[in-house]
Amino acid sequence: MRHTIPETDARRLLGGGPVALVTTAWRAATNVMPAAFVTPLSIDPPLIGVAVHPARHTHDMIKFSEEFALNIPTRALLHHVQYLGSVTGAELNKLELTRLPTFRARKVQAPLLEGCVGWIECGVDDAYRIGDHTLFVGKVAAAAAEQDAFDDTWLLANEDERPLHYLGVNFYAVLGERLQARIPQPAEIKADVEAGVAELGDEEEAAKRREAREAEAERRDRGDAE
Numbered sequence: 001m002r003h004t005i006p007e008t009d010a011r012r013l014l015g016g017g018p019v020a021l022v023t024t025a026w027r028a029a030t031n032v033m034p035a036a037f038v039t040p041l042s043i044d045p046p047l048i049g050v051a052v053h054p055a056r057h058t059h060d061m062i063k064f065s066e067e068f069a070l071n072i073p074t075r076a077l078l079h080h081v082q083y084l085g086s087v088t089g090a091e092l093n094k095l096e097l098t099r100l101p102t103f104r105a106r107k108v109q110a111p112l113l114e115g116c117v118g119w120i121e122c123g124v125d126d127a128y129r130i131g132d133h134t135l136f137v138g139k140v141a142a143a144a145a146e147q148d149a150f151d152d153t154w155l156l157a158n159e160d161e162r163p164l165h166y167l168g169v170n171f172y173a174v175l176g177e178r179l180q181a182r183i184p185q186p187a188e189i190k191a192d193v194e195a196g197v198a199e200l201g202d203e204e205e206a207a208k209r210r211e212a213r214e215a216e217a218e219r220r221d222r223g224d225a226e
Helices: 007-014 057-065 075-084 094-098 186-195 203-225
Strands: 020-026 029-035 038-042 047-052 067-073 116-130 133-145 164-168 171-174
Touching: 020 047, 020 057, 020 075, 029 047, 029 057, 029 075, 029 094, 047 057, 047 067, 047 116, 057 067, 057 133, 067 075, 067 133, 075 094, 075 164, 075 171, 186 203
Parallel strands: none
Antiparallel strands: 020 029, 020 067, 038 047, 047 133, 067 116, 116 133, 164 171
């Protein structure tokens, strides 16, 4: 049974993406803030968008420093993530308060966080006021990941190295299984177009249907030849 969702909560239907802990540095200050509004914007050049409300301390840290870093945490930092989103860096030093260990980034001044499985360093390429948030467009200057956690995609083999995903409010999740879809070949796509249906679903059953269709085509060809 369907139920109506308030328009302002529609964003939660798109939830489930990795949490990003945004670290910043400006003059002698550093800060960290969890962000759910993070999205790839371009492959070449590599651009990533981060939407931040102007009331957040991170907003001005990014605005003045013109750079930031994204740190992808695991479930080990679950309670840290929630806490870091509940206090403001305008009143206290969150990195010192939580005693999260850091290490030096390669391209930006913002510190990177230990205990994470992915890191992206960005310089601000542009910024746009969109609704009640500012979309900072970051150009990727450097990126790294734990080898056992990521190889082209998240591997998910080790539960302790799966990225933490945000569902909304104070609920989070981790991915449970990596599925590999079959890549359709050009000949298969052509056959599907000619048949007017794509043979998707169970791989074995789909293969049987394709073989039967091909056999029927061969019989027709032989009949035409006779």
